[in-house]
Amino acid sequence: MTTEPADPSRPTGDQMLARLNAEQKPERGRLRIYMGMAPGVGKTYKMLEEAHRRHDRGTDVVVGFVETYGRRHTAALLDGLEVVPRRRVEYRGVAVEEMDADAIIARHPAVALVDELAHNNVPGSAREKRWQDAELIRDAGIEVISTCNVQHVESIADAVETILDVPVRERIPDEVVRAADEIELVDMSPHALRQRMRHGNVYPPDRATLALERFFTETNLTALRDLSLRFVAGKVDEQLEDIVTERGLHVGPVTERVMALVDESVECRRALRRSASIASALHAPLLAVAVETPGVGLSRDRQQNVKANLDYAVDLGAEIIRGEAADLARGLEEVVRERRVTHLVLVHRPHRGLHVGRASLADRLLDAVPGLEVHLVGEPAPVGHTHQA
Numbered sequence: 362m363t364t365e366p367a368d369p370s371r372p373t374g375d376q377m378l379a380r381l382n383a384e385q386k387p388e389r390g391r392l393r394i395y396m397g398m399a400p401g402v403g404k405t406y407k408m409l410e411e412a413h414r415r416h417d418r419g420t421d422v423v424v425g426f427v428e429t430y431g432r433r434h435t436a437a438l439l440d441g442l443e444v445v446p447r448r449r450v451e452y453r454g455v456a457v458e459e460m461d462a463d464a465i466i467a468r469h470p471a472v473a474l475v476d477e478l479a480h481n482n483v484p485g486s487a488r489e490k491r492w493q494d495a496e497l498i499r500d501a502g503i504e505v506i507s508t509c510n511v512q513h514v515e516s517i518a519d520a521v522e523t524i525l526d527v528p529v530r531e532r533i534p535d536e537v538v539r540a541a542d543e544i545e546l547v548d549m550s551p552h553a554l555r556q557r558m559r560h561g562n563v564y565p566p567d568r569a570t571l572a573l574e575r576f577f578t579e580t581n582l583t584a585l586r587d588l589s590l591r592f593v594a595g596k597v598d599e600q601l602e603d604i605v606t607e608r609g610l611h612v613g614p615v616t617e618r619v620m621a622l623v624d625e626s627v628e629c630r631r632a633l634r635r636s637a638s639i640a641s642a643l644h645a646p647l648l649a650v651a652v653e654t655p656g657v658g659l660s661r662d663r664q665q666n667v668k669a670n671l672d673y674a675v676d677l678g679a680e681i682i683r684g685e686a687a688d689l690a691r692g693l694e695e696v697v698r699e700r701r702v703t704h705l706v707l708v709h710r711p712h713r714g715l716h717v718g719r720a721s722l723a724d725r726l727l728d729a730v731p732g733l734e735v736h737l738v739g740e741p742a743p744v745g746h747t748h749q750a
Contacts, residue, residue, distance in 0.1 A: 390498065390502055391504045391505070393544075394541045397548075399576075405508055423443045425461075426476050430563075460494055472505075474505075477508060477509070478491055479532060514532070550586075555573060590644045616645070619706065621679070621705075622652070623651040625666035628708045639736065649680070650696050651683050704736060706735075709737035
């Protein structure tokens, strides 16, 4: 008996098994997030409205977890949607209901609603955070539609604690939120939200009065709204810039980005505040960069001042960039080009003495990066000072 040589183009048994396993592995589910500046803007309501639209089109949608907080209009939207039973966990003698991720995966719908992505699961749960449950559900090939408030995003939580003096105990890593396939901002003016609260549409009357006096002040809500607008604008900015990069388009920045240079000076904080104001007006991402130059050593006090100014930048909602360069102007130019910055805010340092032929940092950057706008922040005018013609 003769045997024919093996066909080299024919896959081996191991290759066929690997291909079969790959074909059977579900594609990861998408993540859509409804984001708001604060409780009560209508995130859960919007999520349930979308669930009904998809259900009416024939999509298999289930409610994994939705918290209505007794709001009757929100609760009414649960009618007609399948609700996966919650899991009961005993904690300190009390039965607490949590989302049952395993039951959702076993049911395997096309879409699952997972409210309050930042929620901390009760101790004794399989996973510490609800966003971890959501990631597991997505790994099973199920799309997740969720909600969160901007203050729960890790990089923003510290700024909220400082600005509003309110602890933020439930947090979501930035990479989880930024990797979402879609983020939709549920926006509302601070005045409108306060009116909703006064009318009892958010909390019961006793809680509403306390919330209006403490957390839901006009100033606090304005700050939170600004943070949410800036975060979502940054997400859109990243998507646009990714398209430009993927297609190899040789164009300048397509969206606004604001960056401030951080050093050890007291004046730096005025520059940071100005950069935050510009970013807020443009609904643009805010960056803060600190560039170390070898050979220019800083004393311990000056190093501490730099750190304090960077912490201040974080409190204003800035993304921190640290780097090292032999020349400050070239180092800044590199960051400006790489991050496609459109507005750079610097502390104005007037020349003292004779500097013939020496270009300023602003001049060098304007010559090197076409289209860049440099904003120079000077020292405040002395009290009582007036210009005379």
